[in-house]
Amino acid sequence: MTDDLTLTTTHTDGHLAALCVGGEIDIHTAPALRREALDVIAQGHPHLILDLTGVTFCDSSGFNALIGIMRCAMAAKGSTTLAAVPDRLSRMLDLTGLSSIMPSYPSVEAAIDARLTATPEPA
Template identity: 55%
Template structure:
């Protein structure tokens, strides 16, 4: 039995949006995540925080989707920050070297605080 997958957007403000994922992030659900993230970017929220606290499984399709979202955000002058990365995804990010490109924080609130702090010091 697979975990039901959900995409929520619990926070938007100015250029920033949090996209919270829960359930299995895999080949079946990755296209919906990409579409929702690109919609947020197109709507003027190029700085995304991906809250992964509820992700129970993530395969290479999920990783590829995060990389694609990161690239699209960068093209618009935005960014992708990860929050609450599950262990398996953390290992995938480390093996691929993406952990050096994608900032990560233990929670979405910590990610938002870091982004706000960077804005005030920039």
Template identity: 55%
Template sequence: MTDVTEEFRLNLAHIDGPLAIATLTGDLDLHTAPGLRTGALEWIGQGHHHLILDLRGVGFCDSSGLSALIGVWHSAKQAGGALELAAAPDRLTRMLTLTGLDSLLTVHPTAQDVLSTHRPTADA
């Protein structure tokens, strides 16, 4: 079995009240999905429950990564927020479409596109 995991990084790129934009770099898989969940749940717990994940640096995403994204979406939703994806790789976009999850996890071309359409209120 080949280990496909590349160095994974999750960085907060922008914070504006309840809105947070994070960039992901590397592979999102069995080995790195827990890091995504931990980081995102920490931000949600800090009140940044409207999350935008910029995935342009993600080279690979397996079912563990997809499961982590669903878990983050669910946690954001429970906190009264949302999770939106930006610049998702083609393979992930196809996986979301094939599973019907594209109705829950909205994919935008860029994080800027999300910002132009999604402005949470200060009390959201």
């Protein structure tokens, strides 16, 4: 595979942020995805939405990065929500049971709405 990966924070609002991921998530790029996501969480956005619209490939290294991101978000009393998950990755999440703790939505907007409903801002 290649090192082509794009990461862009597209939404931040209180404890919620959306990170747009594009390209290939593999052994070469998964560490960058993890670092960027953990940086967003550390900036005070523990409820993270990963927009996977532009993901063209994801191997086991990428899958493990998603699990690591989810664990770090949970440790920060947050969550990881996925948006626009490619079919292959969606099947992998279903087969492993992770789709039950890392929910996915068809779009970032739907994921934001769901997260805002599920996790209101503290007073």
